[in-house]
Amino acid sequence: MSGVTRTETVPAFETNSEKLNGGSIARSAGLLLEGKLVAFPTETVYGLGANALNPDAVARIFVAKERPTYNPLIVHVADTLAAKALVLDWPEAADLLSEVFWPGALTLVLLKRGQVPDTVTGGGPTVALRVPSHPVAHALLRSAGIPIAAPSANRSGRLSPTTSDHVLRSLYGRIDLVLDGGPTSGGIESTVVSLVGGMPRLLRPGLIGSAEIEAVVGPIERMLPLHSNLDSAALLSPGMLDRHYAPRTPLELTADGPQRVEELGSQGLRVGWLRRSDTLEAVSESDRVIRVEMRRDAAGYAAQVYAELHALDARGVDRIVVDAVPETEEWLAVRDRLQRASVPE
Ligand code: TXA
Ligand code: MG
Numbered sequence: 001m002s003g004v005t006r007t008e009t010v011p012a013f014e015t016n017s018e019k020l021n022g023g024s025i026a027r028s029a030g031l032l033l034e035g036k037l038v039a040f041p042t043e044t045v046y047g048l049g050a051n052a053l054n055p056d057a058v059a060r061i062f063v064a065k066e067r068p069t070y071n072p073l074i075v076h077v078a079d080t081l082a083a084k085a086l087v088l089d090w091p092e093a094a095d096l097l098s099e100v101f102w103p104g105a106l107t108l109v110l111l112k113r114g115q116v117p118d119t120v121t122g123g124g125p126t127v128a129l130r131v132p133s134h135p136v137a138h139a140l141l142r143s144a145g146i147p148i149a150a151p152s153a154n155r156s157g158r159l160s161p162t163t164s165d166h167v168l169r170s171l172y173g174r175i176d177l178v179l180d181g182g183p184t185s186g187g188i189e190s191t192v193v194s195l196v197g198g199m200p201r202l203l204r205p206g207l208i209g210s211a212e213i214e215a216v217v218g219p220i221e222r223m224l225p226l227h228s229n230l231d232s233a234a235l236l237s238p239g240m241l242d243r244h245y246a247p248r249t250p251l252e253l254t255a256d257g258p259q260r261v262e263e264l265g266s267q268g269l270r271v272g273w274l275r276r277s278d279t280l281e282a283v284s285e286s287d288r289v290i291r292v293e294m295r296r297d298a299a300g301y302a303a304q305v306y307a308e309l310h311a312l313d314a315r316g317v318d319r320i321v322v323d324a325v326p327e328t329e330e331w332l333a334v335r336d337r338l339q340r341a342s343v344p345e
Contacts, residue, residue, distance in 0.1 A: 047150030103133035272312035
């Protein structure tokens with residue numbers, strides 16, 4: 001671990017300019033090649049990067065995040081060609097999906113080649129691959145010329161970071177550098193789909209909807225629902241452990257926000273409330289309640305939700321109350337994250 005963590009600011013618009021070649025991107029690439037840890041923005045959330053082909057560097061990610069070593073990492077690559085170089089088999093579904101969704105927020109799980117270290121894959125035979133579209137991530141991959149293993153840049157089980165500040169709050173002193181490219185646009189993580197075995201299988205809902213994926217590749221198997229069979233879910237994708245993506249503050253998901261907020265307020269608790277309503281309920285305005293108006297559409301909500309939860313954590317409220325979101329497929333990824341965040345510690 002490095003003791004201090006440097007921050008370098010890389011406005012996304014600079015990534016195409018000559019200036020960057022001798023600048024932050026090149027320095028970050030150099031650190032990665034030395035086996036160091038660099039956090040960087042992607043279009044979903046910030047990732048904590050290490051050289052995916054260097055087992056010692058990858059091991060440092062697990063230490064910094066306090067992540068269980070059985071939970072495998074996503075490997076980020078510059079393009080489809082670089083992805084193919086890391087796998088034994090490239091099925092037709094991989095062609096179809098990468099063609100449409102890469103660069104972008106889709107992660108594909110495929111059979112790995114021997115050169116992908118076991119530390120990356122949790123000892124398993126598969127590797128998760130993604131070509132990110134964020135210009136900073138892309139420039140970093142090009143400059144370093146290596147695959148970059150990068151989980152979300154947060155302590156294990158906690159909220160993913162959508163700004164460099166969130167990264168620092170969670171990992172300061174544990175990593176070598178943060179590339180600050182401003183807030184990420186997607187707000188939640190990529191969709192993870194396994195192409196190993198029979199039908200493509202959704203392992204983690206994410207920014208790209210299942211319907212969009214099915215439009216390209218035909219029917220996919222849905223992931224196991226929350227709480228269904230933890231052991232087998234964890235076996236398929238260990239990141240699907242129940243409690244996850246959680247703020248430090250206890251979070252409740254409720255169908256009746258106004259009433260719950262009143263109740264908690266009357267117990268003298270300071271409450272943060274992620275509110276989804278067009279109507280003005282009779283909840284008394286008080287300094288015990290911080291109301292946060294959430295966007296009505298799923299993509300807008302996703303872009304906003306982690307940042308609001310980070311902000312409520314930082315303000316030190318006693319409880320976070322979240323109005324339930326629609327039960328439709330469009331909201332699957334957001335619902336998944338909120339449900340996991342609400343599982344008690
Ligand atoms: O948007 C994202 O995916 C972000 C950015 C940084 O790319 N990354 C991210 O990584 O969310 P992480 O490590 O927080 O989540 C990766 C998920 C976990 O649920 C993990 O279990 C699953 O992907 N995963 C990784 N490799 C796998 C594999 N070989 N088989 C099944 N699941 C895998
Ligand atoms: Mg994560």
